[in-house]
Amino acid sequence: MTYQETISYLFQKLPMYQRCGKAAYKADIGNIVEASNQLGKPHKKFQSIHIAGTNGKGSVSHMLASILQVAGYKVGLYTSPHLKDFRERIKINGKMISKEEVVNFVRKNKIPFQKINLSFFEFTVILAFNYFANQKVDIAIIETGLGGRLDSTNIIKPIISVITNIGFDHTNLLGDSIEKIAMEKAGIIKNNVPVVIGRDQEKTKKIFCDFANKMNANIIYAGIHNYKTDLKGNYQIENINTVITVIIEMIQQNWKINHEYIKIGLLNTIKNTGLLGRWQILGRNPLIVCDIGHNEDGIKAILKQIKKTPHQNLHIIFGVVNDKNVDKLLNLLPKNAKYYFCKPNTQRGLNENILHTLAIKKEIKGKAYPSIKQAFFDAKRKAKRKDLIFVGGSTFIVSEVV
DSSP: OOEEEEEHIIIIISSSHHHGGGGGSSSSSSSHHHHHHHHTTTGGGGGGGEEESSSSHHHHHHHHHHHHHHHTTOEEOOOOOOOSSSGGEETTTEOOOHHHHHHHHHHHHHHHHHHHHHOHHHHHHHHHHHHHHHHTTTTEEEOSSSSTOOOOOOOOOOOOOEEEOOOOOOHHHHSSSSSHHHHHHHGGGHHHHHHSSSSHHHHHHHHHHHHHHHHTEEEOOOOOOOOOOSSSSSSSHHHHHHHHHHHHHHHHHTTOOOHHHHHHHHHHHHHHHOOSSSEEEETTTTEEEOOOOSSHHHHHHHHHHHSSSSOOOOOEOOOTTSSHHHHHHHHHTTSEEEEEEEOOOSTBOOOOHHHHHHHHHTTEEEEESSSHHHHHHHHHOOOOOOOOEEESSHHHHHHOOO
């Protein structure tokens, strides 16, 4: 198999949440346990930090990885989804897994794993775990894909569990209330493993405390810390506080990390890890920014940042997938912007004309475009030097412009 044939197999032959939505979601971890058993349980051969939460998982994961790299550790990083290259999901010290590693793993395990009927996500998780074990990483930062309790990553026993925050997303799978979603995320809390909670929320506090007590896990709420990062957006303040709280716990576990490593790591997160799509500046005059925030809390944080960003006219290139609560998202959007509606490049993408029609009912003015490329081109053509163009609403929209 060539690399392209391998990627086509993973994308097309296996159930994939990004493409199929709920149909690809498996509400158990039996498959990943079986796959791991076949490979000699690679997830038990490296230390890890496990990160769940509605928003901020990616930023927290990458900042942690950057700090630990600066401290001299060999750091695995597993995140999802990817924006441009499948291999973004699996990195060691900021370097993506090689194409050869991907090809060889799939070639060797394709037939045995077919008997288990692995999903796309399960296949990528076990690929990452096997790679990290073979490469003998000192530690791996593992981000959950969806939820926590039944997520394929949840076979690891980390040194620290992290739950960034709880908001509404994937309610068709995780539950229709903050409490139900918190119960799913709390499923990553393990016996005698400390858990860091990034945001103190009234509706989730008892749930997390009860889970932690049941598991004899020390629960630590993120404190306030005065550090800066190269990741833009005021919403990163909460993520920084979460990261530093995790690092303090690691220091107490005798990991060798000092103030300078923390400072340098945070200020070089993008350089060290290659993170994309978090208030990422794509151009100036006019200012062009993209962000992958795609749920209510994410959109709210983005809009706060837009308000704080000097500009004259606001242009928003916007598209969503069809399993989001579009009505609630549209209610958040400012009416004084010019909108360019487009369909995310996935079968789950909501048709641009349907989105436009729904927006009109909310008195949101704009135009539907048959492609993200055309919407982006038109926005750049119409925007003046002091305007702001924002691209977002979906990871798939952002992936077309970064």
